[in-house]
Amino acid sequence: MSGSGPEETPGAEPAELGFRPLYRQVRDALIRRIVDGAWLPGQPLPSEMQLAADLGVSQGTVRKALDAMASENLVVRRQGRGTYVARHDDERVLFQFFKLVPDEGERSFPQSQVLSCIAAPASAAEAELLRLKPATRIIRIFRIRSIEGRPVVAETLSLPEALFPGLSDMELPNNLYGLYAMSFGLSVASTTEKLKAVSATSEDASALQVAPGTALLEIDRVAFSLDQTPIEWRVSLCLTETMHYETHLG
Amino acid sequence: MSGSGPEETPGAEPAELGFRPLYRQVRDALIRRIVDGAWLPGQPLPSEMQLAADLGVSQGTVRKALDAMASENLVVRRQGRGTYVARHDDERVLFQFFKLVPDEGERSFPQSQVLSCIAAPASAAEAELLRLKPATRIIRIFRIRSIEGRPVVAETLSLPEALFPGLSDMELPNNLYGLYAMSFGLSVASTTEKLKAVSATSEDASALQVAPGTALLEIDRVAFSLDQTPIEWRVSLCLTETMHYETHLG
DNA sequence: AAGTGGTCTAGACCACCGA
């Protein structure tokens, strides 16, 4: 190749509307392969030189694509060893998506007790947020999450049943995102969260063993997979008397 | 230059302990110049070729440094025009640091009413969070922020007086970060936030014109300048009945 | 037309890792 553009490979499409840089196309192609399960979480990708040869681009372009994916936490690069598909193990989720930390002391992952797990037609809100046709079947989970035996989060989750066949019959672990990845090939890549302060209703209060009217932090989260499909909606009601939600901006 | 390393420029230091990549050094040098006011917010930096010549590195290295700074929101790159020092105008702060948005409707920036602005010795908490010696003088501001005439945030701010000489005598605008940058040469580059749900005390309640015990979102934020010095601590008590705090992860 | 940043390529040397 002499110099540029999404061109020059014999037989390539002649640069139509909506250009996308080559490295962007490489990134998307690699993501597609990961989504399709060509490389599993924790496994190494081929080397940059390999991928460059496979895809017919230069090593530098592959590198830029992998750097972008690394900054999105989709892969992990380790000097001298290789580039690995990111794992959704506890360690990772703990830092990336679980923002509740104790006011003092180490952060720890809560134990979860599932109180119910049933399939039902989606409510209007569920259908909208998960981009499903009205009344599509969803799985609804309610659980209590505790730290050191103390209930701190009451959580309601909604998932499209079609994406998680058989989930309602499974034993549910503390870290659901790990299960999604391991058993259903769905990795949570990003989330949107809306936070509010609310007063505990009597149901909330009894679930968390506090007085009704106690101030709770409500986290309303939609989780998206690698290809931006919404795959989970969860509303978490959190006791923040000894914990807080921590975030860094900029 | 033939190929690599923080070397080869005649007279350069002979690669000691704690290497830092050249592009990192270029980034830091450019940040220092911005901090020192060589280029003001909104102004264009010299072109990549210019900077490369000035600094004695290749254009590619300058580019990597500028790309890093762009991803940190320190500069803005505009194809065909140039690279500009980021501005801390309302537009920018609105999206980067102001995360409260209405449940429905457009996001808007609140009007602020300053109720008090006094200098005093730092409390223990202020001294610790702002990394000051005990009892260093600080400026303490209390203000109410309203949207469409409705009070929605009660906010207490603490700033080191040494960094903001004369601020307590100034007219304070709605967007303080713009003032910090414009009048004191201090840009807020990053923040750390801790969120909790709390019940309104009687003082909070009267300030926000709600019933005591109303659930409020407490945002405890420390803001850092370009060189990671803490320059502001603010605690915001937010009414989240018609608004929410929005964040995207991953 | 000239100048800017955006992309792509190619080749070099380095630090790190595992056999």
Next chain:
DNA sequence: CGGTGGTCTAGACCACTTT
């Protein structure tokens, strides 16, 4: 030792913006 990613350079062509 050979292979990997990390960095640096140099030069090319592109799209965009302004003159």
